[in-house]
Amino acid sequence: MSTAKVKAQEVDQGILVRSRVWIESLGPYQSFFLLAVPVCLVEPMKLVAVAVAGHGHWITGTGMIVAAYAASLLVIERLFAIVKPKLLMLPWFASIWTRFVALRAKVFGGVGRQSVPERKESFHERLL
Numbered sequence: 001m002s003t004a005k006v007k008a009q010e011v012d013q014g015i016l017v018r019s020r021v022w023i024e025s026l027g028p029y030q031s032f033f034l035l036a037v038p039v040c041l042v043e044p045m046k047l048v049a050v051a052v053a054g055h056g057h058w059i060t061g062t063g064m065i066v067a068a069y070a071a072s073l074l075v076i077e078r079l080f081a082i083v084k085p086k087l088l089m090l091p092w093f094a095s096i097w098t099r100f101v102a103l104r105a106k107v108f109g110g111v112g113r114q115s116v117p118e119r120k121e122s123f124h125e126r127l128l
Contacts, residue, residue, distance in 0.1 A: 023082050028090045031083035038079065042071045 026034060045068040053061025087093045 020082060023079070024086075026083070026086065028086045028093075031086040032090065032093070035076070035079055035083055035087070038071070038076050042068050042076060045071075 023031070023034065046065060049061050049064030049068060051061075052064060088097060
């Protein structure tokens, strides 16, 4: 890899690290509003995409839905992971989050969290 490419990667990582440090330095309400901005942009975009698809523009609507979900997963999910500790400092958010986690545990209980069953002996192994 050339020196210029390595330098460019270091600059990109520097920007990401500085951004994360800045976001982590925000207060709880600032973190909430920082998260609310992309949510308020992306979530209505999903509804608009369904309306566009409903008017017969299937390809455009599908593209919009894919873009909205990609933005939701790539931006909002990562941003939430960064600001979640600050958000949990807000009593009302901590209460809502605790109820949500409890409800999720009750509904989905052991789904996806079960241990891998032990492998049974094959017929050939039993013969040996």
